[in-house]
Amino acid sequence: MIYPEPRFLYSGDEYLTIELGDEMTLRANFMVVALNEAIRQARITGFRETFPGWRSLLLSYDSLAVKTADLIAELKGLLRQIPPVKEVPSRLIELPCKYGSPWGKDLDFVARQNNMPPAEVVRIHSETIHWTGMVGFTPGSPQLMQLNPEVLLSTPKYVSPRLYTPTGAVALGGSITAHYPVVSPGGYQLIGLCPVPIYDRFQTLAQFEESPVLLRIGDRIKYQRVEGEEFDHIRQLVIEYRYQYRITQGAYRLPD
């Protein structure tokens, strides 16, 4: 649900959680995007940075500059002024993905869970547009929601997390797709591998000049299915710093 009034929850003395609801929906996420923009533009006293999530926003503040009670009062005033948001800026980003073995080794499992052949999982996952609801856990890792899928793909997560997930892994857990920017543990089912980085700590590729992280909340992702030779070709372009990301600026409107 979306709460009638936002909840202000202490997260220690340097962070505040502003919780708008307890649901993982586009509607709740739109409200978070709007709140995040409003807070960032409002020049709140003591503001450090924010972490916008599915249904809540974590605000980091300098508690030497502002008392928590005063901060909450200021935020309450600000929240009253935020109009309902129906449309937000949203880039459409195409990312290549090689589905199935060797890296998408759980594709068959996911197919069985969804009572369809692996090729059908691949078709649906690559034809669906995915909404970036949150970026985090590890640097630049998006949590992606399927927008209006023909069939909502869904699968249980690993019972015990694996210790190694390769860079670029695309994986499904529940109905959320995770994309792993760095080698890390992980509990989502591996379905594919993306040959282009979404995190470039050296900021060598032109796309990463301003930030080592490609994706941000509100981006829409379309996975473009690629096979062996094309995958290798794209890898080569990345290695030679010649890969061009396919990004279209735009906006996305909340469906009625």
Added chain:
Amino acid sequence: MAATFAVIHPGVFSTVQAAPRRGFLDSGIPPSGPMDRFALAMGNLLLKNPLDEAGLEMTGQGVKLEVLAETVVALTGADMDARLNGAEAPLWQSFLVKPGDVLSLGLAKQGWRGYLCVAGGLEVPPVLGSKSTYTLGGLGGVRGRILKKGDHLSVGAAAEPLAGLAGRRAKGSLLPAPESQYELRVVPGPQDDHVRDESVETFLGQPYRVSHNSNRVGYRFEGPQLFFEERAESKDAGADPSNIVDDGNAVGAIQIPAGKEPICLGPDAVTMGGYVKIACLISADMDRLAQCRLRHEAHFQAVSVERAREILIASLGRLKEENVLTA
């Protein structure tokens, strides 16, 4: 620039830490920075550096360095049995080192994290606005990683001629009492209402043991099982009552997956998670957590957010020139 130190032995987990990296939390990049903020700041104060200048954070075991150029250093935080050319070197006091000297630290005897500050600070390129090392993301410090044998470390320009920077020591009365470091003060929330009242009491009343599985990402604690309030089944949150719809993690947040092994998140923590956070460590007590020795017993104690702020102001208020004594 010519190096000032050569690393003979890198210790176990030694990283450059300085002012935190702000502004990339929404990209999944935590702030990093020194885990014991006071210790690094006091080391810098002794050397008349900016308080958040880059120094070396050493974990459990210190480094062994060959000095290549004259400078002044200060060791703070954990007592790591520091030696300069084999002779005991002071803690919380700046001293001169010369080319050919060997500065050697050993295992932590008291506390867990030692800091080595140097006049002018360690010179590493800022990455995303900070010199602090974040190893998981490979950012900051020495090429985004822990120190290795053979690394060379350069230093920046000292604030004053070196002679005036040596022999400055912190007033003993300001320094943290070792017995206090296992009293960890927390502000309840953000999800303490998911936990049964008697389990909140258990959390705040019973001793916990610091797990060996603890680092800058998170500290694990072993203790009694905690129980959750009944709740409606949620497909969004997950099956276990300790699951919530993922939200942002504060540094210091204490997650309780399955009600077992509370995990207090450190400065290099993952930025989000799907577990109930029963309480958050107050910012001033990250200094205490940084010095908690593994397998020791700790207690959590609840304070108000207003009290947490007062404690922070008092803690940082110690960092004044008048609290520095000159030998």
